[in-house]
Amino acid sequence: MASFIMELSGGRELVNEKRAEELISAITVSNPTHIRLSNKSFDNGAATKIAQYLESLEGVTVADVSDIIAGRPEDEALRTLNIICSSLKKFDLVEVNLSDNALGAKGVEECKTVLLGDNIQRLYVCNNGLSAEAAELLAKILIREASVVGAVEGSDSKKTPPLELLHFYNNMAGDGGARAIANIVVACPQLVDFRFSATRSTVAGCESIAAAIATLPNLRRLD
Known part of the structure; x- marks a missing residue:
């Protein structure tokens, strides 16, 4: 089309x-x-x-x-x-770019309606000033309880958009934010393009990211 x-x-x-x-x-x-x-x-x-x-x-x-x-x-x-x-x-959005907005956790919350799209394949959140708290909120929004007919009540079934690209660059996530982003990565095994740089993460946070990356069978681009 x-x-x-x-x-x-x-x-x-x-x-x-x-x-x-x-x-x-x-x-x-x-x-x-x-x-x-x-x-x-x-x-x-x-x-x-x-x-x-x-x-x-x-x-x-x-x-x-x-x-x-x-x-x-x-x-x-x-x-x-x-x-x-x-x-x-x-x-029915497949790509959302929220970059270069000073979001913080409050901004992520205000963008929640667009982040809840079921079919987002490409998401850009770069240079947003996202702290660990904001990254955790982003993960909570993206990795949410599945609302599926026939789901077992009380189950831990999760629903995530089919992300193939996630760019999270130049934020203030630190190690707590790195762990939150790692959770998103693990929940999106179809990722082929992942950017996680300039995030103030130390060895502990980067180890979480590395472990998450190791679960991706189709990853082709990494920064």
């Missing part, structure tokens, strides 16, 4: 509600399969306008929402993340 990419025109900028309306009116792709909001910093009014536009679409499979809250106060940034990610939950 052909890919149609929607991206907002112009360079890096702070975007308010009025500017968001101008950017939306300039979009020429009618049925995008990929949406790219990067390098724009949205206030809450702008995020609401963008969300309304996204909710009007059908068939989006790739969402690049990297670098969309730069320079925003924490409360405003968190609300913007929630507004935009919530508008994406209707789509």
Whole structure:
């Protein structure tokens, strides 16, 4: 199937509600399969306008929402993340890019709706300032209780998206975060591309990652 990419025109900028309306009116792709909001910093009014536009679409499979809250106060940034990610939950996404947003654990929680997608194959969480707590929350969201008809009540059955690519670069995960990411890796045996570098992990954390990597039968790219 052909890919149609929607991206907002112009360079890096702070975007308010009025500017968001101008950017939306300039979009020429009618049925995008990929949406790219990067390098724009949205206030809450702008995020609401963008969300309304996204909710009007059908068939989006790739969402690049990297670098969309730069320079925003924490409360405003968190609300913007929630507004935009919530508008994406209707789509059957196979790729999500949350990189270059100062997330922390609070930001991960606000992005939960998009991270709960059942068919995410490629996930980018790079340069997000993710601590051990944030990495643990990410793992909890991705590795969740399976809601399957016929599942035995009280069983420890888990459900994870079919991740083939996981990039977790330039975060503050430390050893606790490394163990959390290792749990994700073990839960996603179909991974072929894994990036885990510049994460402030010591030997203990890296040993957890190494053990997890050893379980991957199809891994082709490792950083």
